[in-house]
Amino acid sequence: MAATETRLLLLGTVMLFEPVNGYQLRRELLSWQVEDWAHVNPGSIYSGLATLARQGNLDRHDLVDGTREVAVYTSTPQGREEFERLWFAAVETVDLLSPLPFHTGLSLMPLIERDRIVKALRSRLANLDAKVREQLEAPRDLGSMPPHVGAMADLWMGLAQTEREWVANALGRIDRGEMGLAGDSTSWEAPADDPGWQMANDRERYRRLIRGR
Amino acid sequence: MAATETRLLLLGTVMLFEPVNGYQLRRELLSWQVEDWAHVNPGSIYSGLATLARQGNLDRHDLVDGTREVAVYTSTPQGREEFERLWFAAVETVDLLSPLPFHTGLSLMPLIERDRIVKALRSRLANLDAKVREQLEAPRDLGSMPPHVGAMADLWMGLAQTEREWVANALGRIDRGEMGLAGDSTSWEAPADDPGWQMANDRERYRRLIRGR
């Protein structure tokens, strides 16, 4: 779990679906096609959850569900604070060659208050600008570096520019209430055919089992 | 060494500077500011070299340099083949959320023949186009996904577009012989003040020591 985005992702997903077991998380993340970007294979989910529990960011409940034993996780207050911290770091920190934390953060936006999202994105915008300026003003020892290195720097600048525009645009959309965030006038609702009802059932049962101990 | 870009980077850097020891590699990579992107801390260099040696991609020579023992590495024929394989995979494979293999590949361009670079970049261009088309034609269940997910897809498209243009442009530059690659009419030369002479000395000494065993 060196890659802090695994922490962020697991903590966030638990918060979205708690109480929840490892397999449900795996299924959910697969359905987000997260495996395409984050590197979450079954093993790292379970060990990541264990680590987060050991650190006091999650509570582990060993339930007996019917005949079956199942390990179900819920977030702790400390875990929710940790999530906020990680989320801010992921969204504010610019590293164009490791975009995963940022993308992970974006995908977990709904867990953060609207005002704080705006604050974090504005901060990212500033950081992007700073990095671009830094790059432009760098003592471009032209001639001292091979041409392909210069070309790579161009690519980097292009990516920074693209992201900058996207962030600015996103801030506009949020401002106009178009991002479906909590507190927007027209907050987004999941469609009615409801593919997640199964998990909602489990969740309710888990909740009762936790209470009844 | 799950991240295959560490393999690629180490193998390539050894090929650039062989015979070379772990510390020299570390210094060189630091000077490329590689630690900013790839995650190479001292430990992973040494264990990565050990792994590559165990697999027969590198030879390890335990030399006595003056009074000091030093572990010096050279590439094997198998290692050079492996490098080509890894390089092609890194440059051809499009994963916009893990740009490191591509960047690592770009930084090691000088180790690859010009024609093969062109081939790989053309292939990447095709793969980028394919992914973009796929994304556009995806059954955009508009309304079935929260708006922030759609916004993330927009970001992804923008990045793909930016990279596409850069690759097309780079192909043009290579074609006009502006990239300083081996075989270009005006191949690029390091400036004369020669910051690498120290390593060149060590290299020569290591070569003699290896021969004299």
Place this chain on the structure above:
DNA sequence: CGTGGAGTGTTCAATATTGAACACTGCATG
């Protein structure tokens, strides 16, 4: 000359990651 700080070169224990494999429950099929 000793004392210490910077540079060189490497190891190592603690931790994380990988993905194959396990164990179990339905349940459909011949």
Place this chain on the structure above:
DNA sequence: CATGCAGTGTTCAATATTGAACACTCCACG
């Protein structure tokens, strides 16, 4: 009602990664 196959939920040994710490040399400075 065996057989096997898809789904559920988790563990584990092998491997990789981390970064602090080690051991050494060189050299400057009081």
